[in-house]
Amino acid sequence: MKFYIALWFAKIINVIINIVDKSRGSNFSGEKAMKIDPQMVAHFKGIDYAKVLFITGTNGKSTTTNLVHHIFKSNGKKIIANLEGANLIYGVATALSKASTLTGKIKADYIIFETDERYLPLIYKQLPAENIMITNLQKDQVQRNGDPDFIYRKLFPTIGGNVRLFLNNEEPRTKSFDENSDKIITYGVERHEESFTKDGTYPTMACPKCRHKIVFDYYNNDGVGKFHCVNCGHRSDDTADYTVTDVNFADRSFKFEDVSFNMPYDTPYMCYNYAGALAVAKELGDISPAEAAKAFGEFKNVGGRFEILKYKGKTIKYMRIKQENPETLQTCINVMAADPEKKMVCLGLCPLIDMIPHYANSFYAFDCQLDKLVQSNVEKYFCFSDRVCYDTANRLIYEGVDKSMISIADTEEVDTIFKEIESVETDNIYLITWIHTFYYMKKYIEKEGR
Known part of the structure; x- marks a missing residue:
């Protein structure tokens, strides 16, 4: 009975939020309902766990979740997903309460949830998905998560057994989960024109299996590329089960199993999102590459991540990144450095605000390699934001x-x-800042008519 009360309470809250503001409340109803029934997620009926997929990891989980949802929906599948990015258990409860009947019955072909990497074990206890994708495990939100190996140690004993794992072939921590299950699907990206190397002054990482040094032959993204351990043999496979090939950023195209794809977003880190989504589409959804390719031309990513503003004849290219994450910052730096045209670089790196007490930490800029950007055609740098600008x-x-x-x-x-x-x-203006600052800029342009 507690479940029914919690479910109906959540549905009432969802109706009210839908009337007031559809864009808000992606966690709220689930959070309030789970105070009534803490095991609410486990009590929904009609769920086939073989058709449930969790997408977790430091970078790319929101985009990959949205892309998988788009591919499946475009091919006639009925999907339940938390596209708003509410990736804690309350967001899962909210999404299920919205989709269920009044008795808690779930009717869907697939359930696809982005899940926070730290809280996945908690969610898994109530919703034991039989499919999990790990995008990567890298430095992120140090106030909350500490270091990546802390998250790795929380996840590693949880994920495995009867679970089918979709693993990034070229990220060392993620790839090491291949010993946890007999059902391993790897995905990766072939070396391309934006791949790069680093000299020995930039440390890589310790092997997650033996703690010796990981060596990257090259990087496709920062911290992701063909690698091997100098001691234990842990390495990326020469070829992943599903590999994106023939990446052409100028033509915005790539190939997957000899099928040509239009590239919705021409940035290197998106290629792993594409590869992972296509692996899931074929393995879980039985959607062929040709069928998936039709969906790519219509894909729109989470609002605000890659946008262009026009202001007084200037083109402002906004790149939204997780400001607590040096890997995403490095990738954006690489994109700017690859542009041979004269440019202005606006860096609004901000204080990191996860929880009380708030703190200012600028380590991510010092973790990044900037030489190629500095050697490119930059007219001016503009550093702004409270405190971290200096x-x-x-x-x-x-x-x-x-x-x-x-x-x-x-x-x-x-x-x-x-x-x-x-x-x-x-x-030619490049801009990195928090999403709220970008929205203010967008509204300013709309108001001024510029």
């Missing part, structure tokens, strides 16, 4: 950037940002 500027100076090329503003006021953008000759 750390960002210092990181550029340590890399050899002349101080005269750097402007600093300890604010996120959009008037100040636009004034700096107006001051440069180039119309």
